Amino acid sequence: MDYQNIFNRDFFPTPREVIEMMMQGEPLTDAVVLEPSAGRGDIVRYCKEQGARCVKACEINDTLRAALYNECYVVAADFLTVSREQVADVTHIIMNPPFSDVARHILHAWDIAPDGCTIIALCPSSRFLYSYSEIEKLGEIVELYGAREELGNVFNIESADRRTNANISVIRLYKPSEKSEDFEDLQFDETPEGWEDMGTGEAGLIKYDAMRDMVKRYNSALAQFDAVQAASERINEDIRTFSACRISFGAHGKDRNGNQFANLTRERFRKELQHAAWGNVFRLLKMERYTTSVLKEKLARFVETSEAKPFNLRNIYLVVSAVVQNIGNIMEECVVKAFDTICSLSADNSTAGEKWKTNSNYMVNQKFIVDGLQTEVETYGGHLHYTFYCDETRRSQINDFYKAMLFLCGKIDDENIYDRFKEDVVKQCKDFGVWYQFDWFRVKFFKKGTMHFEFTDINVWYRFNQTAARHKGWSIGSVSQCKARKVWRDIK
Known part of the structure; x- marks a missing residue:
């Protein structure tokens, strides 16, 4: 079949x-693999054959993606929209990305890959002959964290459904693994219901009855899913007698990111339900102020990797207690991530896009710059009105940074707003080029x-750098x- 006339220019099975x-020979036994551009599923099927415990995939083509629902767990249509939280349990990212935008896809894989993840990606060798910011950044990451191997014109072999004479390289990257306090060491209760006697909860963070009701509804939903799924299987078995009937029964729906599910399994249903349930727990406990991307990633990794840990009262207590005891560490992780983001935009950093001398590689200056701002312009009464917002990546990074700094400064209040930076800062800034x-x-x-940010309190600025430096051993x-040393200057 001539796929070139059917699919876009980037479709190379x-x-x-x-x-x-x-x-x-990379071992995949018990691995959790992500295939970001799955196409018709060649890499997906290979990974399953090699013993992968779970294969996740993205595919932007609607027709091809529909066929993948029976092969693997489809995370999203567009890989570039996938966040770290969605792939928190992934051990390998194996990809044949679109050659027209290959650097951006591999860099996104690097950005969202969990610590300790292995990335294996194909890439046209010719890309490394050019000099532009994304390929320079990719080249530096390859040099620091992996290797590139020339394979030759391997898409010009007889078995290739679509051929090209382009020389191809394979890039292998190994994401460093840092010790992180997660929930693996907790002694979980394995009974379905958990504690029956936890007191009334009158003096606690939340009324006991509200939490207990949520646990009961969770278990009820699982039980009813089992019953409906069993009935669906019986109906489908009877339908198969009538070959002309194209109706089938099974669970369908959308996950928490709006991606379509087809033929939903009990395990996927349980995990999606737990993701939503843990979100409810933190809302009920009024802990949104601590719900940073770092914590969301830890919870996602816990839900995805736990082998059916019961969602019961005792286990809720264990996880929430572990979070409360580690809030300081979670917020400090956000500070370090913010430090690394700011430093990545330093003029001394060869991988930066636009490079700013205000940003330092060893100690964040009193004034620093980040990109990612977007605006919408409307006219009211003959006057321009600007609405500011950040792109998704920067929004998450800066929001985490802002929450962490509020925590370190002891300025956390009782309002439960997740997007703290947007509410406190972005909505208050009304014009360009004006200090607020x-x-x-x-x-x-x-x-x-x-x-453009500028610290006006030397003690806060110092605490920020001190926290990052302590984690890095500086x-x-x-x-x-x-x-x-005149590192700090008075604000005029």
Whole structure:
């Protein structure tokens, strides 16, 4: 079949021989694999044959994606919209990305890959002959964290359904693994209902009855799913007698990210229900102020990797207690991630897109710049009105940073707003190029999409750098030494 006339220019099914060259015997037994551009599922089926415990996939073509629902768990249509939380349990990302946008796809894989993840990706060798920001950044990551191997024109073999003379490389990347406090070491209760006697909850964070009701509804939903699924299987068995009938029964719906499910399994249903249930727990406990992307990723990894840990009262108590005891560490992780984001935009960093001298690689300056600002312009009464917002990646990063800094400064209040930075800062800024003052910093926005931040409190600025430095094993000197070196300046 001539797929070239049917699908877009990036559709190159991966021949079995090429997959084997990519993998070089990489063990996949019990692995959780993500295939970001699954196409017709060649890599998906290979991974399942090699013993992968779970294969997840993305595919932007509607027809091809529909066929994948029976092969694997479809995470999303567009891989570039996938977040770290959605793939928190993935051990391998194996990809034949669209060649027209290959660097962006591999870089996104690197950004969302969990710590310790292995990334194996095909890439046209010719891309490394050019010099532009994304390929430079990819080249540096390959040099630091992996290797690139030339395979030759492997898509010009007889078994290839679509051929090209382009020389192909395989990139292998290994994401460093850092120790992180998760929930694996907790001694979970394995009974279906959990504690029957936890007191009245009158003096606690939440009324006991509300939590107990949620647990009962969760277990009831699972029991009813089993009954409906069993009935569906019996109906489908009878329907098969009538070959002309194209109706079939089974669970369908959308996951928490709006992606369509088809032929939903009990295990996937349980996990989706638990994701939603844990969100309810943190809302009921009024803990949104601590619900950063770091915590969401930890919870997602726990739900995806736990082998049917019962959602019961005792286990809720164990997880919430572990979160409360580790809030400081979770917020400090957000500070370190913010530090790394700011430093990645330093003029000294060869992988930066636009490079700013305000941003430092060793200690974040009093003033720093980040990109990702977007605006909408409307006219009211003959005057322009600007609405500011951040792209999804920057929004999450800056919101985590802002929440963490509020926590470190002891400024957390009782309002339960998840998007704290948007509510406190973005909505308060009304125009471009104007400084707006907040608790410990000021900020101004520019039309080209940059946000300029400046610490106005030396103690907060120092605490931010000190926290990041401690995690990285650096020494930055005292506040007085920083002032003496003129690292800090008074705001005019």
